[in-house]
Amino acid sequence: MNQSGIYIHFPFCEKKCSYCDFYSIENLSKACIFTNSLLSEIELRSQRHESKPNLSSIFIGGGTPSLLPPESIGRILQSIKSHFSFGEDIEITIECNPDSTLLENLHDYRKLGINRISLGVQSFARDELISLGRLHTPEQAAAAFHSARSAGFDNIGIDLIFAVPGQSARSWSRTIDKALELGPNHISAYSLIYEKGTPLYKSLADGDVSRVRENDEVIYYETIIHRLAAGGYEHYEVSNFALSGKYCRHNLDIWHGGRYFAFGPSAHGYIGNQRYWNVRNIDEYIFLVGKGRLPVSGCEEISGFDCIAERIMLGLRADGIDPGRFQADFGIDIKSDIAGLIESLAEHNFIIPNESNIRLSKKGYLIADELIAKVVLAIEKAMN
Template sequence: MTTGLYVHIPFCRSKCGYCSFASIPWKEALAERYWRAVVREMEIAVAGQERAPETVDTIFFGGGTPSLLPAGHIAGILDACRRLFRLDPDCEISLEANPGTLTNEKAQAYRSCGVNRISLGGQSFADEELTAIGRVHTVRQIAESMAMLRSRGPENIGLDLILGLPGQTEHSWFDSLDKTVALAPAHISIYMLELEAESPLYQSVAAGRQTLPEEDSVAGWYLQTIDFLDARGYGQYEISNFCRSGCECRHNLKYWLRQPVLGFGAAAHSFDGGSRSANVADVARYVRAVENGMSPVAWSSVVDAEAEMGEMLYLGLRLNRGLDWEAVRRACRSDRLVDCESALKEMAGIGLVEWQGNRVRLTRRGMLLSNEVFQQFVQPWADH
């Protein structure tokens, strides 16, 4: 089995109004110590392994805003990956970037150091929507970033949009989609806006200062989006993800297929096939721990049979291909599988899932109500 590496880069220019990710404002001195700490953490992890590390076939720099980091830091981390792990020659190396943080030099440096996939956080093609959610970039900068990447950077580019933004209308949503498709990315992610109660945008909406579009409207736009993108050559392969044929994000597929991913950096999660763990989220604490030769792991837990079954179901069902039920039966050690099979058969009766022979998958209605469907299956690490 091959392994993926995830590297968390926690710095952002400023905090977006809806953000619930582990991110802090840019601090140059801390960023300098941070990338060295990530390399040190990798060295310690590899030194502690009894057997040779598996072949690494995906690396993902997520954040935060990894493109805020000087390209030299990214190159330094990738050098360490090559020194410490066996990298597959066809390794997918992705980096999340935000418009306004790229330059031609950076785009070129990414390509030179081996980054071969960029995921660009466009979010909307309406400036007033970007302002409403506290993004620090403009629509023009999305196109400029795409142009820089196209001329000098990695060729495989994904563009992310958010559905359900304050002030968004059917017209502005499909205008954003039109403009996204016109830029011809290989991959498009469509995320539904989800607000944590403590986020500034949630508070603003609760206080009536900003208004979200009606839930029913957003649900309708999502369903239309699947057909809209399909007609333009972007097939849906996961609830939120669409791509040209063969351009799925191989790293993210590992999460849904429960394949091992080792995480490095503050708040990074790891799964080794049998247990899950996460590093401390506080960036300064993470750096201090690694610099002092201590473990940055905040918690770890063995995935028991029950949790394993829950994961197989709610992660696998996110994919359009769904689950091969015979394979689930063979792999699953939990006695509760029979109950889950009955639950899925009941859900088929109300149109949330569909069975085709041995395969079970969400219907479109099931995708809209996926949180309700997944609640049937335990989420083992949600407590952490």
């Protein structure tokens, strides 16, 4: 049976972080009505499929879902359960911020069947947390991590950000030290992006902060790759590292082109070659769902060459492309049709090709976007 995933977007945060362009608002007064709307959206969407889709993962993200009372999360999971079937070893993740992660809530999450925590740590340097506009301290991040462990979570991921303004090689190294000391099962490490419209973007434009030099950014990325490899973490996607068996299933399903349903304002889903995205406004979301309509703002058909390009992009960013499956799905023998490029990239140690997989090397991950563009172009040429 085909596996599916669900992404839930909880659109509230206590305070917006300076770099964040995810959709969330600071006013929590609509959290209750939002939950009711979400239940209606789940119901509305489930009327569109005949049998109950089988789920391998649910990801409750946002926003800051750890602000929602566990009873509300229980209602959401109960509603999902009545419209979808849960795979035997389903992975259910909730994103938590260190300042809103309460031990009693963590115990409740366990009782609800949530089995994975994704903790927004970002940095263990106090000044960096302040410049990112985070509400928590390094100590709160460590305490939240220990609380999750003591509540019985054996699968905890943490997020880190590098190339933060003012970050030194030393402070980044100390953040990695602290992360390794805690020993999470999964680490995501993202380079800071100055998203248009965020306060951080404005600070950059106004000259109040300066970017970390590009060369240093590369060094920070290489540092975490090497340090985590030495700590036993597998680098399974450009920005993601995990201990054996602890890859994030939700991410993997998406990267492998799996189907996922998305609920909540601004959430993006992918069903039957169609990508859709919900309205990015809570009032509009509540209004549409209240009228019995799906709160979809737009959708696009992923077909023809877009499908191929997407498979290449997702595969190369993650754990590679299976040439046999690629040929079966698209009729393209990637190894012989673009043999020259594959050989040249392998010679320069950017990719690692073997019988059943073509994937980026550590060196290749450093320039993933450039390499993906080359492969996509070569395939397009070979097809014409």
